[in-house]
């Protein structure tokens with residue numbers, strides 16, 4: 124499994140499994156001089172788990188972060204930062220019964236083919252949503268770094284099941300209210316409808332998906348390394364690495380395919396001596412390079428594959444068709460947890476590209 128690191132300058136390496144001892148991250152390349160405490164990471168980790176127990180899995184890990192290296196006297200030193208949360212709530216017996224009967228829609232079958240009988244199937248192992256705690260720990264460091272340069276990354280739930288937010292939100296609403304509702308939608312009325320949709324689907328033993336939108340503000344114009352490290356390509360890759368993400372679009376996205384050039388093009392004007400576009404169908408990236416407009420990206424999250432209703436599968440040990448009812452503790456909808464993960468994923472890529480573009484120095488500020 125030698126593919127657990129991402130980034131060229133701000134390099135993050137994830138390790139840990141759902142039912143192993145821990146989930147952890149090593150961030151290598153974080154500039155020296157960033158004020159960083161465990162509390163900075165803890166705030167973001169807390170955002171990953173919505174406070175409403177009825178809409179999330181019954182496995183609630185406290186996820187108290189510990190920093191093991193790379194921070195001295197409250198500042199990053201430039202050395203690798205290792206941050207870790209322990210797994211304390213795993214119940215592996217739920218999985219022994221189904222180790223030979225892959226859950227449809229999860230990675231059980233592909234993991235078994237890829238790693239044979241050595242695969243750690245407990246709780247989805249390396250393929251579990253639990254591993255996204257590592258995204259959030261690295262993302263917390265990236266976000267703190269970006270904030271020094273006024274760059275802000277904000278994600279929220281745009282749709283859950285067939286409940287869709289049908290109005291444009293202000294930045295203030297997104298910034299101030301996205302983590303105030305359990306479903307992570309800043310519109311309180313829409314959030315209530317989303318929550319009802321999750322409770323309903325849970326009572327039916329089924330699951331639903333949705334859409335997370337993420338905006339990144341004040342990203343400097345001109346970051347991104349075409350051709351193969353385009354900013355949009357790198358963000359899309361990072362988002363597709365988040366389990367359950369099945370689609371990514373920027374700006375007008377797939378709708379652009381139906382527009383005329385005259386409709387899709389974002390005309391330029393000068394405002395306050397700055398070149399800006401009148402609208403943002405490009406989603407803040409042109410030619411793989413940031414345009415100075417907000418980066419707007421949406422991730423489609425599939426319905427949780429582990430559902431309690433009966434499904435057809437195959438018993439791999441006997442090569443016989445059978446059925447499965449997934450017990451375990453699962454989220455009826457992944458979207459509320461995915462919001463903090465998407466925010467983190469985008470922040471990690473932006474931090475990497477800002478260092479690569481020379482906008483972030485290797486030493487942020489000399490201490491006297």
Ligand SMILES: Cc1cc2nc3c(=O)[nH]c(=O)nc-3n(C[C@H](O)[C@H](O)[C@H](O)COP(=O)(O)O)c2cc1C
Nearest residue numbers: 229230250251252255366367368428429453454460
């Ligand atoms: C935050 C988060 C939590 C998740 N929780 C669950 C879960 O409780 N049950 C489940 O079946 N899948 C869950 N997933 C999704 C699976 O990990 C994912 O569907 C699986 O690894 C297969 O990968 P794929 O959907 O990207 O193809 C979660 C994903 C995320 C991002």
